[in-house]
Amino acid sequence: MARLPGLRPINEESRRSGGGQNRGRVHTPSADNIRVPGLSPSASPVDTFARPEQAPIGSNGWESLAKSLASIQPSISNFLNTQAAERQDDDVTAVRQAFLQKSPEDVRKAIREGSVPGLTSLAGRELAGERLAYDRSLQIMSAYQTDFDRETGDIDGFIRDQIKDDLTEFGGDKVLMSAYTKQIGNLTEKLRTQSVDDHSTFEMERRQGDLFEKWSSKSTFNRAEGMAPAEVAAGMFGEFTKNQELLRVPFQKQQEMMLQLADQAATRGDYDLAKSILQHERTDGPYKGSLMTDAKVGDTASKLFARIDADQTKERMAADEENLYSQGVAAAEAGSIQSIGDAQVRDKSGDLKTITADSQKKEVANRLITKAAEEAAYREKDPEKRPALARRLEKEKFVGSGLEHPVWFKAMNAAPGQINLNAATGEIPPSAKDAFDTYLDLYKDSPQYLAKNLNKDALEFFEAARIAEEVGNAGTPDGALRLAHMVTQDPNQMDEALKLKYESIDNAVNSAVSNSTGWVDWAFGKQAAGNQNFVRTEIVRLAKQYALLGKDNDEAIEQARQTFEKNHINVAGSYIKNDKRLPADFEPLVNQYLTEFVEKHKELNYDIDDLTISQGNGTGAYFIVRKSDRMPASVDADDWNFSFKQLDELRKRNRDQKIDEVTKKQNER
Numbered sequence: 001m002a003r004l005p006g007l008r009p010i011n012e013e014s015r016r017s018g019g020g021q022n023r024g025r026v027h028t029p030s031a032d033n034i035r036v037p038g039l040s041p042s043a044s045p046v047d048t049f050a051r052p053e054q055a056p057i058g059s060n061g062w063e064s065l066a067k068s069l070a071s072i073q074p075s076i077s078n079f080l081n082t083q084a085a086e087r088q089d090d091d092v093t094a095v096r097q098a099f100l101q102k103s104p105e106d107v108r109k110a111i112r113e114g115s116v117p118g119l120t121s122l123a124g125r126e127l128a129g130e131r132l133a134y135d136r137s138l139q140i141m142s143a144y145q146t147d148f149d150r151e152t153g154d155i156d157g158f159i160r161d162q163i164k165d166d167l168t169e170f171g172g173d174k175v176l177m178s179a180y181t182k183q184i185g186n187l188t189e190k191l192r193t194q195s196v197d198d199h200s201t202f203e204m205e206r207r208q209g210d211l212f213e214k215w216s217s218k219s220t221f222n223r224a225e226g227m228a229p230a231e232v233a234a235g236m237f238g239e240f241t242k243n244q245e246l247l248r249v250p251f252q253k254q255q256e257m258m259l260q261l262a263d264q265a266a267t268r269g270d271y272d273l274a275k276s277i278l279q280h281e282r283t284d285g286p287y288k289g290s291l292m293t294d295a296k297v298g299d300t301a302s303k304l305f306a307r308i309d310a311d312q313t314k315e316r317m318a319a320d321e322e323n324l325y326s327q328g329v330a331a332a333e334a335g336s337i338q339s340i341g342d343a344q345v346r347d348k349s350g351d352l353k354t355i356t357a358d359s360q361k362k363e364v365a366n367r368l369i370t371k372a373a374e375e376a377a378y379r380e381k382d383p384e385k386r387p388a389l390a391r392r393l394e395k396e397k398f399v400g401s402g403l404e405h406p407v408w409f410k411a412m413n414a415a416p417g418q419i420n421l422n423a424a425t426g427e428i429p430p431s432a433k434d435a436f437d438t439y440l441d442l443y444k445d446s447p448q449y450l451a452k453n454l455n456k457d458a459l460e461f462f463e464a465a466r467i468a469e470e471v472g473n474a475g476t477p478d479g480a481l482r483l484a485h486m487v488t489q490d491p492n493q494m495d496e497a498l499k500l501k502y503e504s505i506d507n508a509v510n511s512a513v514s515n516s517t518g519w520v521d522w523a524f525g526k527q528a529a530g531n532q533n534f535v536r537t538e539i540v541r542l543a544k545q546y547a548l549l550g551k552d553n554d555e556a557i558e559q560a561r562q563t564f565e566k567n568h569i570n571v572a573g574s575y576i577k578n579d580k581r582l583p584a585d586f587e588p589l590v591n592q593y594l595t596e597f598v599e600k601h602k603e604l605n606y607d608i609d610d611l612t613i614s615q616g617n618g619t620g621a622y623f624i625v626r627k628s629d630r631m632p633a634s635v636d637a638d639d640w641n642f643s644f645k646q647l648d649e650l651r652k653r654n655r656d657q658k659i660d661e662v663t664k665k666q667n668e669r
Contacts, residue, residue, distance in 0.1 A: 104135040122175055129179030137187045150198040159188050207247045212257050229276035237280050259297050266308050278305050320345040328364035332401035335643050365406050368397045399446045404453040411435045416461040419485050428478045448577040461488045464545050487548045504553050531574045538564055574612040589647045
């Protein structure tokens with residue numbers, strides 16, 4: 001074989017043991033010289049040559065020569081190592097500096113295009129793989145927290161799906177992928193461990209959640225079925241050992257869950273169950289005693305118990321006050337709100353506080369308004385019609401109870417003053433017009449209600465406006481209000497002629513009311529009215545207003561008489577303002593009530609002619625008084641006052657008696 005420069009022949013036969021006597025070419029074995037029991041492999045004689053290590057691609061000739069001579073001179077080898085280390089450090093530094101200034105997407109682009117100096121070296125490619133793996137690891141960890149199903153998900157499949165783009169794009173670069181897979185492999189191992197822990201945590205939380213929901217629903221159901229709170233609590237605590245053995249729920253965790261159940265029960269208002277859970281004494285397991293004595297949850301349990309006590313106290317106080325107002329609403333709807341007095345309830349500190357009758361009435365009034373709105377919303381489906389229905393319901397509730405409406409009367413009482421302010425311009429404020437409409441609307445139902453709650457000036461003002469509109473001299477509501485303003489102005493500002501006219505009316509009315517011979521055609525002329533002072537005041541007020549409208553004295557007084565009789569009825573010798581709520585049989589029922597009062601209280605020595613009635617709250621409540629001095633017949637008697645309710649009961653009793661009489665007569669036939 002020809003010799004090549006730099007190569008030396010090697011004879012393989014010389015390396016065999018005992019090969020000194022056999023140095024020729026080895027012949028291929030044949031069937032003739034093979035011993036069956038001792039077969040051994042043999043190779044054809046091959047001349048091999050030792051070659052020097054080939055220089056890496058990209059190295060220069062001097063480097064190749066230096067490496068070839070490295071085995072001869074160690075200093076040359078040291079020089080090569082130093083040069084390689086310096087070049088590697090330069091590449092790594094260049095790549096790191098470039099990557100620090102780029103986003104993950106720009107890094108990928110630079111790796112893909114090789115635009116960063118140093119990426120062509122091995123060290124640069126390794127660093128690129130590490131950086132690529134680092135960026136991908138951040139994305140994987142973020143996706144693990146937000147997108148991965150940590151309860152049932154496949155972590156290996158999840159990671160494969162996350163890195164598939166990197167493998168597709170850079171999988172051909174073995175140096176880069178070697179560094180990349182090393183980093184991703186470390187992350188994979190960590191996430192596998194984390195996934196196992198998370199799965200265990202989810203499973204335990206699921207078991208605990210199922211157990212809590214079971215206890216919660218079961219306790220609610222048992223309480224609804226009437227089971228005692230102590231029995232409900234004992235049943236749940238009795239499951240602790242079974243839950244630990246079968247579900248692997250620790251005793252301490254069950255203690256914490258029971259504390260949550262107590263809080264839940266307290267929140268929904270089942271304080272008895274909450275306290276039973278907190279006070280239940282356990283005798284099994286490592287935690288004996290109640291939750292409040294537990295080393296870990298005892299402090300929280302004690303605070304919850306104290307909070308429950310405070311909440312119960314507040315609710316009892318609120319319930320007392322709420323019950324007081326609820327009774328007030330019921331009394332208002334029954335027409336007896338005016339008879340309520342001051343009441344005492346406990347405040348937040350447990351001390352008694354007084355709620356005055358006026359405060360109660362104000363709160364009841366607000367609740368009546370709210371109740372009317374709720375009833376209107378329930379009864380009327382058309383939203384545009386609800387305000388009218390709500391106002392009608394309010395009128396029924398307030399007129400029926402005699403309770404002052406906080407909005408209506410505030411507006412009506414302020415109207416005269418508003419017109420005084422606008423007297424210079426002659427314009428009537430819209431608020432005064434609305435107040436006049438309210439007055440007329442309420443007057444149709446109950447003049448008594450207005451007389452009771454309106455202040456004196458406002459009542460005279462609106463009554464003057466009503467009469468002016470009734471007579472027809474006003475022309476328009478605005479004109480009626482202007483005339484009313486003139487009628488009710490300060491008497492000191494009137495001219496002398498009008499003052500004299502008013503004085504003559506006073507004298508004429510006083511004579512007519514107090515002397516039966518002066519006006520025989522009056523309805524009350526046959527005898528002096530039981531409440532003649534009231535009659536005199538009303539007649540004078542009406543007559544003066546008619547006089548201002550241009551009528552002479554006689555005409556004004558006659559018109560006042562007719563108006564008075566139209567708006568009042570005579571019951572038991574006293575004139576009271578008419579009210580459309582008065583039943584048709586009001587007078588006979590009142591006379592019957594007075595008769596029974598005299599019979600029941602014979603010790604008072606009253607005759608039926610000695611007594612009459614006086615309006616109480618002005619809208620359905622009345623007092624029995626003496627005609628002589630208008631004083632109560634007896635404040636000690638429990639029946640000296642009455643309302644429509646008592647008259648209804650009296651009517652029902654009369655009807656039942658009549659039915660019994662008819663039935664008895666039928667049976668006698």
